[in-house]
Amino acid sequence: MNIHTILFDLDGTLIDTNELIFASFDHTFKQYNLSFTREELAEFNGPPLIETLKKIDPVRAENMIATYREHNHANHDKYVTAFPQVTDTIYQLKSKGIKLGIVSTKMSEAVKMGLALTELDTFFESVITLDDVTQAKPHPEPIWKALEDLQADPATTLMVGDNHHDIEAGQNAHVQTAGVAWSQKGKERLLEYDPTYMLEEMHDLLKIIEV
Incomplete structure (x- = not known):
């Protein structure tokens, strides 16, 4: 799908x-x-x-x-800097009509600082931080809130992250998941949690949405 x-x-x-x-x-x-x-x-x-x-x-x-x-x-x-291909990929996803959201375990102030510094702050229709939930990832609550914001169907939603908490949260919320090979903890560690996809580079997302 x-x-x-x-x-x-x-x-x-x-x-x-x-x-x-x-x-x-x-x-x-x-x-x-x-x-x-x-x-x-x-x-x-x-x-x-x-x-x-x-x-x-x-x-x-x-x-x-x-x-x-x-x-x-x-x-x-x-x-702080954006990872390679991030800005271009996010721009292309947005131009293709993909709904975009952030789901972070950081407090709102720090999230806003990171998005503003990397000039990504205009792309996301929903930004869920630790301030917005009572239970953080891997609990599905943050993803549920983002889905509600975006009026999104879990079946056509993908959660992308570098940590096993991201993959587990996505699975708990019944959305598709993608790990990133540039995870500081290592690609192999993420594969143990069986994500739907593994991104070798950010541009891989553009291929996934065309499937």
Whole structure:
């Protein structure tokens, strides 16, 4: 069945925030005398920040979030860029009449910063952030809200992401799913969750919608 609606995760899927996230976690943990390897930090990329930090230190989690966000916002524009082919692909999808949405586990302010910096902020008819839901991915609630915004049929909707939370959320919402080969955690890791498609490059979406 043809794809009429595409929902995207933001960080690690459309925009490259990996180094910003590493730097912000590293800065935060140093402030609280904690130490993690780069491999360990990679595992923190994806789930909501509060979820990650409460697992590490439930007592200091709120203070750590404040430290993280202060660093993250102050250094945002120095690190963040769109991944290759993203702007052109999004433009072409929009011109073909595909409904587009963002479904992110980040707070609204940070999502707006990323979209504005990469000049992607005019393309999406629905932007669902952590502020808009009570349960984050992999729960289907964020996708349900986007589908409602866009008046979209789950059967003709595709959820695209770089993290297993994205794939599971899509499956839980009964939409089609696509992993991205440029996932910081690795293509093979995503394939374990059986996405409907695997994008080797962003332009692959243009082939999928023609099927």
